[in-house]
Amino acid sequence: MRTRYSSSLKFLFLSILLGNISLFISNSFAFQSDELLADDEEFGIEGGRSPDAAFPTRTVSSPPSIRKRSSDLGSDLDSKIQFPLEHAFGDSDFAPAGSFSARLKTWSHGGQTLTKLRFSRNGLSETEKENFKKLLEGDDFYRIRVPSNVLSPPGREYIISSVKARCLPRDGLDEHFMIHMEGVNILAVNYGSPGSCPYPRQFKIPAKWSFKSHTVLKNSEQAPRTPVFTEEVVGENAEGELPPPERSFWAKYWMYLIPLGLIVMNAITQAMNMAEEPGNGQPGAQTQQAVAGAQRGQTAAVRRR
Amino acid sequence: MNMAIRVFFLLLTLFSSTYLTLCIYEDQVGHMDWHQQYIGKVKHAVFHTQKAARKRVVVSTEENVVASLDLRRGEIFWRHVLGPKDVIDAIDIALGKYVITLSSGGTILRAWNLPDGQMIWESTLSGSTPSKSILSIPTNLKIGKDNVVFVYGGGCLYAVASIDGEVVWKNELTSEGGDIQQLIYPEGTDIIYAVGLVALAQFDAYQINVKTGGLLKHSSMVFPAGFSGDLSFLTSGIAVALDSTGSVLVAVDFQDGAISFHQTHVSELGSYFSGPAVMLPTKLPGMFALEINKSTVFIKATNDGKLEVLDTFGHSTAVSESLYLSEGQQAFGIIQQGDGKIILTIKLGNDWTSNLLQETIQMDYQRGIAQKVFINTYVRTDRSNGFRALIVNEDHSLLLVQQGDIVWSREDGLASITDVMASELPVEKDGVSVAKVEHNLFEWLKGHFLKLKGTLMIATPDDVAAIQRMRLRSSEKSKMTRDHNGFRKLLIVLTRAGKLFALHTGDGRIVWSLLLDSLRKSETCQNPRGLSLHQWQDPHHHVLDEDPSVLVVGRCDHSTDSPGVLSIVDTYTGQERSHMGPTHSITRVIPLPFTDSVEQRLHLLLDVNQQARLYPRTNEALDIFQRELGNIYWYSADVDEGILKGHAVQNNCILEIADSYCFHTRDLWSIVLPLESEKIIATATRNSIEVVHTQAKVMSDQEVIYKYISKNLLFFATVAPKAVGPIGSVTPEESWLVVYVIDTVTGRILHRMTHHGSQGPVRAVFSENWVVYHYFNLKAHRYEMSVIEIYDQSRLDNKDILKLLLGKHNLTSPITAYSRPEVITKSQSYFFTHSLKTLAVTSTAKGITSKQLLLGTIGDQVLALDKRFLDPRRTINPTQAEKEEGIIPLTDSLPIIPQSYVTHALKVEGLKGIATVPAKLESTTLVFAYGVDLFFTRLAPSRTYDSLTEDFSYALLLITIVALVIAIFVTWIWSERKELQEKWR
Structure with a gap:
């Protein structure tokens, strides 16, 4: 158990190292596999996702979790599986183009899921390059296929x-694969x-005949x-037509x-006018009249002056 | 100043009193909606005319309706629509006051009160094996004190008390593979005979004691050659059947328990009879009918078992059951088809040579041939027997014929609509005859004065009645031309009988009807049925002289690989322009978004061999198609296999005869669902003619989100294969519902989500960027509705104004399915009380008006529900800004507001579908709900913000304006006068 496990750890470590190296010296390889390790949806099923599990490196570097892991491993039998990717140019027949490898994780409740998917693509042969060029010229379809069941490929279809x-x-x-x-x-x-691929698709021959692949498992x-x-169900008007919220006094009136x-x-301005009038030194007898005139409006008062 | 304030307040009170409501008032019913009641194609009819003040006929139909019709006018007295699985097997009248129906394969027996249709009793007869079901009501038989009815169903014979539905006795009769074909009860005896066949080779006769149900005698005899189907019973002791080859007639004599066979070769009857014969189901005294060589032959059996030919008629002949006349005689009716007329002959049972009655009735060719006839007798003024006949035609219409005239007719084909389409009416022109519009000015003023009185509530009841009459009779709505608001349209409906109707949206009347020849039974097309309607030509702008037309697609049989038929019908005149077929099989019709120079839409028809054929077959269409060849994609789904595939056109077919309109297709993508865990039960796509006003949605915080709008989206739902059955058949743990939203060009799964513990049936509707679906939540024991909204993330950075100014935005970049979509989805679920029959959404001309969901409830009503209630952005406590945006606080269940029933107090019995058509007025949408009944109305989901309501009182407005002008003058004079006085002071 221990040996098998450690060897797999070693392999993982190596592969990650390799992956990192390959990122740096990508040009020297015919193809390049870019595994997306941190995947959001990868553990989206029951029990919530455990973000740690997405990082194989984490489990390596955490010795205290051995007990938990062993109990995990006791119930599940992780096994490595592979399934092929095949491609076709236009309406040609399908031919092998690469392979996916992943770990099959068996959950304690019986479900099985794939984790740690990685993809390696075969280099394109000369005839394939020619075929691909033809596709580019004709703006035709490049087609791929994978089995529908990874345990017993090809499955039903x-x-x-x-x-x-x-x-x-x-x-x-x-x-870009999203599986x-x-x-x-x-x-x-x-x-x-x-990226995007807007409609009048430009004819462009790639500089390098190597695939840069991204894979996401969903x-x-x-x-x-x-x-x-x-x-509060009762409290609600139950009709969605809620009682209008209490509006402020100003909003209401x-x-x-x-x-x-x-x-x-209006009244204030008139009152001010009225106040001015006595200041003008009018006889007191007229004040009475001015008070009466206040109701008549400002214009009248002004005109009188 | 005081005056101004007063006027201001007056206006304020005036305006505040004219508030708007969502629901309608009682007097608005029938103003812009109509409702029509139908029953469907009549299977069986029983007359009730003796000793009854109201003469009526009780019918059962293929739409599982039992109804009582007025024999004088054909109106429905009462009607009950049984469930879609509760097929009515037999009806009869017992005790002179109960209608007895036997349904659901002879397991449910019900009694309805004849005058009012109340259910009196119901009893469930639990049979052991599925079998024929027979109902037999002896006229005068009492066991103990009760009158009984005999029922054979589920392999058992029952005697049921007709007063309360109690089972008096039960006798299990079936042996292995056997079935009873007839119950015979000779009047006044104690024995009932049950006669049947076992495995089509053995003749069985049972004698059963009527009082106790005990088996008295069972005799059987094997006929080695085998029978071919049903027995025809001539008298109480003789039956006739054909042998398995169809060339030998076997008369079975089973009187007194002794069975004997007499074989007669068909060719012995006459030298011109050759070929296999088919027994016609008839119930005639002492005779039966055969169909040989497309002609109907009546054969009589003499007392010594000899058979002799009475008469031979042409192919399409309908024969009624025999009817007892008063003197112990029996009569029956025969309908022969003539050219544009039918001939009804009534004959006496024992006398073939003379006719009691022979009438020729003019018949509309569009009704097709008469398929069934039921006759009834009445006493004429001269004390002789008169006869009336109820005729069921090929187009499912029902006619009552008396004295050579059609007394009434019912278009019951409209009870089984398969597809609906809307078509525009002609534009108003000089040449087009138009109904008289308005009367004179005085009439107009009078009308408005009456309305004003109604508004001010000073109208007398007479006035109110006059107003109501005026509203309903408004000639405006039933004109035969296009109107300004686009409310007047033609609804083209295709019925199961293969008849096309055009209904006017104003009042629901039938403008024209056409029985399509291509959808009639013929030599080459044995069992035709209409599939769908498609807009073939919709003239706009430069080709306005052309009439619009529709494409009717049909199929010759139920299987998908049967030949297809096509016909094109002018929607103005109702004439068939052209037809094709039977031709290649049709599995799917794809209307393409291209039209040719005469606005004929291009259609791609797919057959079972995955070949696509282009229509119309013109060079111009082919040119357009070749240009767009690379941009045409579609998908197909194999529900049984759980595989979805995407297709594109490849190249021309390689056929024996070169056909440049036929194309091979190729697979582009596939989605394979695991059979053990998922099964497709529902799909929904966007309506291809739906208009979306804007892609952007402005949020309360001035942010913009973009709707992901693509015509190529497909929603589908799968359930666990175990959970396909009815609700309650699985536990929540072993049932789940998975919903998908996929792009049908590339096969990308944009969204996939599992609802655990849920199951179907799923009803879904897809519009703009959202899907709403309805399903059952087993854990919560309630129905739920969920919404998924899809938003486009790739356009999010367009918000930057600087970028917009500098032109660095991607707003104008073309959208392609081949870019990886950056979408986010939002989802929310709510409980909902009703189970649904159908789900639809309103559609308006420009897509500005907010949407309403139209829910066809299990109670056969249509409920309108604002889309705002199904908004995934609802939260329990929305902020002030969100409230202003119109977000409703989150509740766990969706409200059912009684006022928002679109069908108000009415029911659309047997609701099957809801069609929505945009009117020209943006605020308004036309809704047509169909089932056994039809219902049409106008809806304004955001109220009629762009027009005044029809009962807007122009008179009141005019009076207000006049009053205001007068007030202005009066106050002006007043103030002038006052000023003058001031100046003189």
């Missing part, structure tokens, strides 16, 4: 996916270029639960307040 060949060339040939899985069954492969998501409110304000302002 192959999963086919295709892309217009002109979408792939960038510097090299950029491709949707349900247990050990592959449901679908979303295959395409990582498991199903759980639907959000319906919120359950135990209280503005239509009365504005005319009122106008009247008050």
